[in-house]
Amino acid sequence: MLHFSRWKTFIVWGFALLGVLCAAPNLIPEKDLASYPQFVQNLRLNLGLDLRGGSHLLLKMDKDLLIEKQIKVLRGNVRTVLRGKRDGAARTGAIRYRDLSAKKDRVEFKPSDPADLEKAYQAARTLIEPLASTSFGTTPGNNVDVEKTADGRIVVRPSEPAITAKISTSLDSAIEVLRRRVDALGTTEPSIQRQGEDRILLQVPGYDDSDKLKAVVKQAAVLSFHLVVRPANVEEAADGLTEPGTTIFPSKDQYSTHYILEDEPLITGADLANARQEISPQSSRPVVSFRLNSRGAVRFGDVTAANVGRPFAIVLDGEVISAPTIQEAITGGSGQISGNFTVSTADDLAILLRSGSLEAPLTILEERTVDASLGADSIAAGKLAAIIGLVGVVAFILMAYGTFGLYANIALLINISMIIGALSLLQATLTLPGIAGIVLTMGMAVDANVLIFERIREELRAGKTAISAIESGYSRALSTILDANITTFLAAIILFWLGSGPVSGFAVTLSIGIFTSVFTAFVLTRWLIAWWLRSQRSKTVDMPI
């Protein structure tokens, strides 16, 4: 146990040195950092939001709204199929139907002539398409299920896998949109992760204006321009029923004003090339000015030329922001959205329009925002506690074990460097509970050495020589050390699995600490003590027996 071959010595110290070297860049003062190479700059602790300040938002995509939209599209498709094919001026294969309606999870209709049931069923079945196979190579099935009911209706419903796929792609695109929106706020390194089937975890370090962040993140920002048919009267607004091809929208700022708009949009947010906030020279009020891409510009030019004198509505997320009248053809491909804006809200809207829209709005399930000054206070407190704790433990171990205690302390210091080095290397996030984990590890790391040293003392009392007492001290304590550390490690794994943010940060430091402390306490001290035995040719052991 006490013999270390040359290569073993090399590996042991290589490991220790690697840990210390990886931790070293954390000592570089912030202001000097830029003069070091990039890889050194990257080898620094990644501080959690609770230490550096910032916002943490757990967002949920509105699943029901996505499904509702999907059902609406499906209703349109069913209608198209039932209309039959255009064959010159006539239509062939048209099926007369009634009660075509979109329910919560399905579209259903009744053929006017019950004899058409089978024909309608076959027509609806033409909508069935296989879904793209997943990355796991399984066939997920079809996009829709079609069935006949006993009372002569046809039911078309999106399949479970189709809904899941829809939510999944919407969530992926939402993550991209959020990234652009958050980047536009001028923040660095936001972390945007998908969680579960319909959630997104957004963490923006160093940004503590959570109000602004939330305003920018939540909104779907679906923009479209529609021709106004006419303002809606009170009854229409109440029951929401209009002629086919039109829909009623409320005004955003004028209470109880509603407009009936054509369903077909003139242009949508996807046609925008750019948007920014500016002050209108005419009204000296904040507006959002926009520029259309070439396709949108041509289209907008055409429809405005054909509809001079008619009002059109600018609709954002189902509300009419403004409904100006077309004065003349707008051919330049740019324009302004005026509404009841402040500079800040106009700015937010411009960011949203530039970044693209979400397919459904996001709900905030959880918000944690820490001010940077509180984070700095926490770091200072954590450092102080760590240093005092370390000094206390080191002094105590030195008193309890003398020279051997000195070796245990050297191992402890290397252990802490290795934990910090490993955290820097893995870019694991250090949270305040994580600092507590490191401090706790200091206390517990020496446990392995205590176990070994106590064992050595017992062997010495039993009359063994120094060398053989040390030999058997290490070998007999090993199984106990492993048992004790494996049980703690099991608890740490469960913690990590439970882990939300700070708690999992604690679990990570605890687990790393378990590995490094077994290494430093069992291997490094053994090397140090073997070296001491050889160089001193000591026949006794420097600790109280």
Next chain:
Amino acid sequence: MAFKGIDFVPHGTKIPFVSMRNITFILSGLAVIASIALFSTKGLNYGIDFLGGTSIEVRHKAGPANIADVRSKVGALGFGDVQIQQFNDPRDVLVRIELQSGGEEANQNALDKIKVALGDGFEFRNTEVIGPTVSGELTRAGIIAVITAIFVVLIYIWLRFEWQFSLGAVVALVHDIVLTIGIFSLLQLEFTLSIIAALLTIVGYSLNDTVVVYDRVRENLRKFKKMPLNELLDVSINETLSRTILTSVTTLIALVSLFVFGGEVIRGFVFAMIWGVVVGTYSSIFIASPVLLLVGVKRDWSGLGGAKYKEPGTAK
């Protein structure tokens, strides 16, 4: 001659730990019953992780905060149960409001209204809003984590030792966890997700202690084939006593430093761990080992099988 160090813990002690079991079992039993009684009557002061709601730590920019003023401003908003308390520094105030009915949006709106009501005179240092969905999930996850931890440990000890050891370790663990919940209920300290983390760490630590004693028991079972079990347990506990004390002391030095200097944010978390170390050390000596005496252990560790040995007069 180099410095040899001071012998803190006397060796060769022969403290009859196991024969104190009648007293310690009664003491622990009473403490467990008291904890359960407290938990079911007073309950725990759950934090917003579990209950949902809003917690805001504000700092008055110009000098000490006027608590009464904050209370009247926030109280006027009508959010039901509102807690306003001094926190850490005279400038700091902690504002907590209960979960608002009306879904996730209602809670977000409540936060906005508080910000408006308090105005620009305050700096918002730490804001947490937990909606109904997440708080329910966190509660479930917390309970599952603690139960899973106990279960995993049960299996590990069973594999490494014998089922009797596994039973003893789990009885000690449950004892530690129940007493920790008891003290949190008694003192009405805030019970948050990080306290669950502390509980799991206590599970790890207490087990660490128990395993060290058990390892020695197993070793002595092989060594002293004829020694009565109660004596053997006493010998094992006494032999490992200095280690138990030294490790507890170093761990407590580190934890107390965190408790005193580590700041308000983790004080509850650290308190739970300090308590856990003390209770865990006690239970591995006075609960985990004597339980072995009650259930009996396999005496023949040299080969396969072997008869169970029961101490005469300990259990019927």
